[in-house]
Amino acid sequence: MKNKLVTIMVIMLVAITLVGVIAVVVVTKFSGDASAQKEPSAKEIVESSVEIPEITTNLASGDFIKISFTIQTDSKKGKEELEQRGFQVKNIIITELSDTKTAQLKGKAGKEQFQEKVEANVNKLMQEGKVEKVYITSSILQ
Structure with missing residues (x-):
């Protein structure tokens, strides 16, 4: 037992x-x-990215900037929506730049902060997808 x-x-x-x-x-x-x-491959990033052509505008400090961007979305649907909203994206960028001083865009930290502002504002517009990252592809500050 x-x-x-x-x-x-x-x-x-x-x-x-x-x-x-x-x-x-x-x-x-x-x-x-x-x-x-899983990190996306370079090909996947390109397939879901939209180029924003060069924009020239005045800054709050009186200087001007020529700047262009590439915006990475989370999907092909997000890319299609972002392409259709191109004019709204340009408006966001110009509006943010017009409220930015030259000193705020100098250096790595200033550019990264600006990229984050653009990303947050564009994401507010998006319905089909989401902005993953905003890249500054060229920038001339005068």
Whole structure:
């Protein structure tokens, strides 16, 4: 009687341990895939990006800037929508630039901050997709 009880307890402990190990492996496997996002290839970035031609406008400080952008979206549908909203994107850029001083655009930090502003404002417009990143492709500040 005692041997049967010990055997049943050992079998139950092994079964519980086995179920626990399997649960940990499954959770680790599935959560690892979800949290590690695959970076898009260069080809995928180009396929989902829109070029904004050079814009020349005045800054708040009285200087002027010639600047162009490439905007990366999250999908081809996002790219199509962004192409249709080109005039709105240009308006956002010109409006932001007209409120920006020359000193704010100098250096890496200033340009990155401006890119983030443009990204946030364009994302407010988007319905089909999302802007992933805004790249400044040329910039002449005078």
